[in-house]
Amino acid sequence: MMASSYNAKDEDGHITVSGPGGGTLRSKKPENTAFKQQRLPAWQPILTAGTVLPAFFIIGLIFIPIGIGLYVTSNNIKEFEVTLYDMSGPHQNPFRNCNNVFMYYGLSNFYQNHRRYVKSRDDSQLNGDLESLMKPSKECEPYAYHENKPIAPCGAIANSMFNDTLELFYNDPNGTKIQIPMTATGIAWWTDKHVKFRNPTDNANLTAVFQGTTKPVNWRRPVYELDTDPQNNGFINEDFIVWMRTAALPTFRKLYRIIPKKNSMVPTLLRGNYTLEVVYNYPVRSFEGRKRMILSTISWMGGKNPFLGIAYITVGSVCFFLGVVLLIIHHKYGNRNNSADIAN
Amino acid sequence: ACLGLADIKIWVLTGDKLETAMNIGYSCNMLRDDMNEVFVISGHTLLEVQQQLRSAKEHILGLSRVSSAGDVEKTDMFAEDSVFEETIIAEYALVINGHSLAHALEPQLEHTLLDLACLCKTVICCRVTPMQKAQVVELVKRHKRAVTLAIGDGANDVSMIKTAHIGVGISGQEGMQAALASDYSFAQFRYLQRLLLVHGRWSYFRMCNFLCYFFYKNFAFTLVHFWYGFFCGFSAQTVYDQWFITLFNIVYTSLPVLAMGLFDQDVNDQNSLRYPSLYKPGQQNLLFNKRQFFMCTLQGMGTSFLLFFIPYGAFSVTVKEDGSNFSDQQAFAVTIATSLVIVASVQIGLETHYWTAVNHLFIWGSLTVYFAILFAMQSNGMFGIFPSNFPFIGTARNCLSEKSVWLVILLTTVVCVVPGLAVSFLRVDLFPTLTDKVRHLQQTTKRQGPQEQNLRRVRRTSSRRSAYAFSHQQGYGELITSGKNMRTSTVSSARSPQRTPHSSNWIENMLKRKNEVSCISV
Numbered sequence: 001m002m003a004s005s006y007n008a009k010d011e012d013g014h015i016t017v018s019g020p021g022g023g024t025l026r027s028k029k030p031e032n033t034a035f036k037q038q039r040l041p042a043w044q045p046i047l048t049a050g051t052v053l054p055a056f057f058i059i060g061l062i063f064i065p066i067g068i069g070l071y072v073t074s075n076n077i078k079e080f081e082v083t084l085y086d087m088s089g090p091h092q093n094p095f096r097n098c099n100n101v102f103m104y105y106g107l108s109n110f111y112q113n114h115r116r117y118v119k120s121r122d123d124s125q126l127n128g129d130l131e132s133l134m135k136p137s138k139e140c141e142p143y144a145y146h147e148n149k150p151i152a153p154c155g156a157i158a159n160s161m162f163n164d165t166l167e168l169f170y171n172d173p174n175g176t177k178i179q180i181p182m183t184a185t186g187i188a189w190w191t192d193k194h195v196k197f198r199n200p201t202d203n204a205n206l207t208a209v210f211q212g213t214t215k216p217v218n219w220r221r222p223v224y225e226l227d228t229d230p231q232n233n234g235f236i237n238e239d240f241i242v243w244m245r246t247a248a249l250p251t252f253r254k255l256y257r258i259i260p261k262k263n264s265m266v267p268t269l270l271r272g273n274y275t276l277e278v279v280y281n282y283p284v285r286s287f288e289g290r291k292r293m294i295l296s297t298i299s300w301m302g303g304k305n306p307f308l309g310i311a312y313i314t315v316g317s318v319c320f321f322l323g324v325v326l327l328i329i330h331h332k333y334g335n336r337n338n339s340a341d342i343a344n
Numbered sequence: 345a346c347l348g349l350a351d352i353k354i355w356v357l358t359g360d361k362l363e364t365a366m367n368i369g370y371s372c373n374m375l376r377d378d379m380n381e382v383f384v385i386s387g388h389t390l391l392e393v394q395q396q397l398r399s400a401k402e403h404i405l406g407l408s409r410v411s412s413a414g415d416v417e418k419t420d421m422f423a424e425d426s427v428f429e430e431t432i433i434a435e436y437a438l439v440i441n442g443h444s445l446a447h448a449l450e451p452q453l454e455h456t457l458l459d460l461a462c463l464c465k466t467v468i469c470c471r472v473t474p475m476q477k478a479q480v481v482e483l484v485k486r487h488k489r490a491v492t493l494a495i496g497d498g499a500n501d502v503s504m505i506k507t508a509h510i511g512v513g514i515s516g517q518e519g520m521q522a523a524l525a526s527d528y529s530f531a532q533f534r535y536l537q538r539l540l541l542v543h544g545r546w547s548y549f550r551m552c553n554f555l556c557y558f559f560y561k562n563f564a565f566t567l568v569h570f571w572y573g574f575f576c577g578f579s580a581q582t583v584y585d586q587w588f589i590t591l592f593n594i595v596y597t598s599l600p601v602l603a604m605g606l607f608d609q610d611v612n613d614q615n616s617l618r619y620p621s622l623y624k625p626g627q628q629n630l631l632f633n634k635r636q637f638f639m640c641t642l643q644g645m646g647t648s649f650l651l652f653f654i655p656y657g658a659f660s661v662t663v664k665e666d667g668s669n670f671s672d673q674q675a676f677a678v679t680i681a682t683s684l685v686i687v688a689s690v691q692i693g694l695e696t697h698y699w700t701a702v703n704h705l706f707i708w709g710s711l712t713v714y715f716a717i718l719f720a721m722q723s724n725g726m727f728g729i730f731p732s733n734f735p736f737i738g739t740a741r742n743c744l745s746e747k748s749v750w751l752v753i754l755l756t757t758v759v760c761v762v763p764g765l766a767v768s769f770l771r772v773d774l775f776p777t778l779t780d781k782v783r784h785l786q787q788t789t790k791r792q793g794p795q796e797q798n799l800r801r802v803r804r805t806s807s808r809r810s811a812y813a814f815s816h817q818q819g820y821g822e823l824i825t826s827g828k829n830m831r832t833s834t835v836s837s838a839r840s841p842q843r844t845p846h847s848s849n850w851i852e853n854m855l856k857r858k859n860e861v862s863c864i865s866v
Contacts, residue, residue, distance in 0.1 A: 029531075038546075040607065040700040044790075046783050052769045059758060066751070102663075113673055122730045137732070187668055191738025195724050242669060248676035249575055249660060255668050286671035296663075301748045302670065303663040306752060313656065315759055322766055330773055 049330045053323055060320025067312025068303060077297050077304040081106075084164070084278055084291040100261050101268050103182065105162060105295040106253035109287060112157070112246040113230055113273045120156035121244065127233050128198035131214065143216065153235065153244075159216040163281040166256060166293055171273040180269070184258035185232055188241040197241050199234040206234045220281065253294055294314035346537055348465075350620035351627055351716060353490075355467040357477045359500065362441055364468035374466045375437050383464070385440040385448070393447040394456070401460045404436055415495070416426055417589055438464040442471035444517055449479050458487055476503035484587045485509065491627075495536055497522050512536065524773025542616045546609055549596045549781050554605040554633035561597055561688045564651065571652040583652070585736050586673075588681045596685050596714045599706040600692045609698040611782050619782055647687060647760045654759065655679050658752045670746070674739040678718070679749050683756040694768075697783075 084105075119139050125132035133152055138143040140154035151159075169177040201210045206224035215222035219292065226237040235241075241271070242254050249302050261268045276293060284291055296303050346756060353376065358365050362384070369375035375382060388391035390500050438461055440448065448457040450577040461467045469480065477494075481504050485492050492522060494504045497514035499521040505511030506525055513526030514533060522530035572583045582589065613618055616622060625631055655676060664670045689711050720726065727737040743749055772780050 038543075038609070038613075040702070042607075042609075042703075043699040044609075044697060044783075044787065045699070046697075046780075046787055047765075047769050047772050048784075049773065050751065051771075052765065056762075056766075059762070063755075063758070070751070111577045111579075113576040113579075113581050115576070115581040118581055122732075123735050127727075127731045129731070183547065187667075189668060189742050191724070191742060195727065196737050239540060243836070245669060245672045245674070247669075248671055248673045249656070250577075251660065252671055253663075253669075255663070268703070298663060298666075301751070303661055305658065305661050305748075307657040307660070308748065308755070311657065311755055312751070315755060319758075319762060322762070326766065326769065329770065333774055 006178050049327075053327050053330070056319050056323030056326065060316045060318075060323060063312050063316030063319065067309050067314075067316055069309075070312055071306060071309025073299050073301055074304050074306045077299055079294060079296040079304045081292055081294045082276065084280075084293055090102040099268065099297055101259040101297050102255060102298060103166065103168070103257045103259065104296065105164070105166065105256045106251070106294055107284070108125070108290040108292075110247075110249045110252070110284070110289050111250045112252065113248055113250070117156050118246050121158065122154050123196070126153060126197050126244070127248060128200045128235065130200055131282050133200050133210075146217055149212065149214040151216050152210055153216065153240075154246040156244060157244055158240070159218050161216075161219065161240060162254070163220065164291070165279040165281075167277045168259070169275045169277060170270065171275060173272070180259055180274075182259050184227070184257055185229075185238055186258060188238040189245070192241045192245065193236055193238065197235045197244075199236055206230075210234070242299040256293075345618065346620050347540065350541060350623035351367065352540065352623070353462075353467075355461070355469065355480070357472045357480060357504065359472060362439065365468050366439060369437075369439075369468050371465065375433075375468070376432040378436045379437055379465070382437040382439060383407075383460075385438070387447065390450065393444045394453055396444075397448065397453065397456045397460055397686050398434075400438070401456065401463070404460070404463050415659050426542045429432045430606045436464040437466040437468070437709075438686055442469070442473060442476060445472060445476055445480070447470055448618045449476065449483065455487070458483055462488070474500040474503050477501065478507040480504075493540075495533065497533075512539070523727070537617065538613075541620055541623055544611045545616055545626055548626040549610050549631065550605050550608050552636070553608060553695055554601060555632055556636060557601055557604070557692060559637065560640045560644040560691065562593070563641055564647040564688065565592060567645055567648035568652045568684075571649060574654070575636070577817070582677075583672075584677050584681050585721075587717075587734075587736075588677070591717065592681075592685075593646045595717070596710055597688050597692075597711055600689065600696075600703070603703045603706040604692060604696050607698060607700050607702060608696060608780055612786060614785060615782050619778065622778055622782065623768075624778070625777070643764060648813060651680055651683055651687065651756060654756045655683070655752055655821055658748065662748060664742070664746055670743070673735050675743040675749075678722075678736070678739050678743045679752060682714075682744070683753045685711065686753060686757050687760045690757060691764070694761070694765065 030036060032248065046193060063237075117296055120141075122132055122137040122140050125136055135151050136150050136154035138144070140151070140156075143151055143156050143159045144154045145151060168180040168182065172178055188318055199206060210222065210224050223237070223240070224234050227233045232238055239256070242256075247254070278293075282291065301308070356365065356369065356374065358368070360368070366375065366382075370377075381403065383396075383403075385393060385396045385400070387396050430746050440457075447453065469476075473478070477496075477500075481492055481494055484490065485508070491510070492508040493510040493512060494501070494508035494513065495512040496502075496505055497517060499519065501513075501522050503526045505513060505522060510528070511526040512520035513529040514531065515523035516531050530536075530539070568583050569580075572581070573579075584592075611619075611622060659671045659676055659679070663672055684835070689707055693707055696707075721734055722738060722740040724737065724738045726734045776784070
């Protein structure tokens with residue numbers, strides 16, 4: 001039986017159907033482009049000894065000097081730490097260089113990274129939004145209102161701000177105690193101080209601005225009396241900002257003051273005995289926390305941290321050693337990739 | 345022949361008569377004269393069929409093995425329903441006609457039939473009704489741990505196509521019913537080879553790589569929080585920024601793995617066809633099984649451990665260059681997040697075997713997009729608009745401008761990537777699989793430049809049979825015997841591997857002249 005329409009099928013399956021009315025319909029053959037036919041040009045790397053082994057050696061050779069550099073730099077940083085629980089007498093000063101010296105306070109067993117704690121703040125209020133000033137967000141509960149007044153700044157983070165005062169005195173050979181001048185500005189991030197934290201208005205009279213709010217429960221003074229310097233008062237007080245930047249780990253240190261260098265000739269801190277005077281306001285016994293004070297210089301890689309240097313040296317040597325081992329293994333047992341082996 | 349080398353068993357189910365089917369079998373090289381025995385089952389009653397099946401089986405296995413009841417010998421290794429199959433060196437073929445098949449498919453005989461069929465190299469069923477085609481497929485599906493594929497071109501094949509795991513329809517001569525009922529359809533039988541050996545294999549390879557990588561990156565991403573739990577009082581504080589968590593799987597790491605899933609090729613298509621045994625890893629589930637899953641989970645866990653603890657060690661006392669703090673939650677988050685994205689990108693780079701332009705675009709693009717979004721979201725502008733939603737203001741700028749942070753990221757990346765690299769290198773060097781060898785060969789060939797490739801020519805054993813009888817209209821007998829339409833190159837001499845057993849050129853020639861539906865329905 002002859003079919004009424006002619007279906008011709010040529011060599012590669014290209015079907016053209018001509019209906020009774022004449023004319024050809026669209027063919028069903030897929031497009032023969034490189035993209036659709038999976039023929040895109042490509043780079044096909046494979047793991048050979050020629051690429052992998054040099055990579056290992058290069059990594060080793062780069063990392064070991066970096067590690068040594070880091071370790072040496074870290075060793076050159078002077079750091080001095082004293083635990084704050086008793087004020088035993090004067091301490092020796094190991095510092096001898098001529099750069100800025102940084103004073104930190106450190107806390108241990110203080111979980112600033114606890115989830116409920118981290119959430120307990122109102123960034124709009126801290127940014128100076130007037131509405132949030134009077135109506136702190138719910139995240140700040142239960143530190144949002146006190147005696148029916150909104151707390152400024154609200155939240156658990158603000159409430160637990162570190163408020164010990166630390167002062168350093170130099171014991172002069174003839175007996176007088178000279179206070180070392182320390183700057184309290186320049187300790188916070190620029191973006192924090194100028195963008196994230198803003199006082200509700202730029203009005204210099206902060207007392208009026210914060211009218212109607214109350215201080216956080218654990219604070220001694222309200223926020224607009226944190227410092228006499230108007231540039232460091234209110235929400236933009238740098239100690240406050242530093243505290244509000246919650247730490248990642250339960251043992252942390254935060255920058256407290258900077259002892260500026262005098263000039264490049266004279267050491268910042270002369271040799272001799274120093275006394276640290278602490279006004280203890282901050283209770284840590286209840287959660288078995290510990291406080292300490294750290295004096296440190298810094299370098300291009302930050303503070304004293306031998307971890308990075310040691311890690312680099314270790315990884316570099318392991319890589320190099322691994323490269324050697326792989327080279328030996330490859331030499332002895334490798335070379336099985338001969339194409340003559342391919343059985344078909 | 346090619347598919348046979350790939351460990352694929354081919355059964356022919358046709359509605360033709362016995363002689364026609366056997367002739368087709370000989371012409372396609374499925375039945376050969378040098379086969380030990382060709383069993384023909386053509387009994388009319390159940391008992392006769394049973395007798396023939398058993399005697400054939402005994403002939404193959406030897407008398408001692410087959411018990412008198414004709415039951416399947418089960419060993420402890422196999423699952424209850426699977427059939428015991430012995431590897432035999434001699435070659436047998438089984439031809440069974442539809443009438444006997446009807447008896448053989450009865451419950452008491454089907455196991456015997458299946459055993460016997462699996463012991464034979466080739467099975468041809470002739471005079472099969474559409475229902476029986478489906479039943480045969482069903483039998484294999486139920487009792488053997490094998491994936492079945494049915495290919496046909498007519499309406500009578502629809503039930504078989506639907507029953508099999510994969511149905512392939514040939515569109516064209518007999519209309520579109522088969523093509524419409526199938527999972528895949530193309531126009532010629534010979535495309536099956538390409539479908540299986542090239543695209544099927546690539547698909548399996550890509551899917552396994554994709555899955556492995558996906559699990560790896562998600563474990564690496566999520567388990568960081570597990571480690572962090574020990575240091576944040578188990579309060580479920582997230583390590584990362586909320587936005588990073590949202591965008592990680594959608595934006596930062598989705599496109600590279602998608603490109604790998606679409607374009608990756610381990611071996612190019614010519615070599616896939618040339619070495620059919622590359623198909624075996626797919627059949628044996630080698631590329632993604634419980635062990636592979638466990639390995640990639642382990643790798644993910646290890647990466648998450650390093651991703652957390654290296655920054656942890658570096659950040660515990662670190663400060664910025666200007667002395668101000670730096671070991672805060674947000675800087676920690678940005679450092680770990682950046683390391684994670686870089687490690688994930690490097691890892692996918694190492695796992696991609698076929699770098700097309702799209703792959704390059706997606707991988708480098710994802711990294712660029714990550715940094716762009718990072719800086720955009722932590723910029724002053726976004727904070728100005730939505731202060732509560734973007735608390736990470738300024739962090740990226742302050743954090744990523746520190747040299748120590750980049751040193752930490754570099755260290756983390758290297759430490760996470762190097763073990764995997766060493767292991768893969770050793771595996772390829774000491775225990776190369778066929779895939780590795782072919783890839784190596786491909787690379788050396790490419791380097792040597794295009795040369796005269798010696799195609800392996802499968803020498804087709806010339807059949808001693810010279811007569812092919814078809815029932816057609818008058819006049820064709822002279823045409824065939826005069827040899828006018830026979831192209832000698834395609835019938836007798838060397839044959840390139842592209843031609844499958846199922847189509848011979850001169851048959852199609854006949855079809856063209858006749859304009860009629862052919863009798864070859866399989």
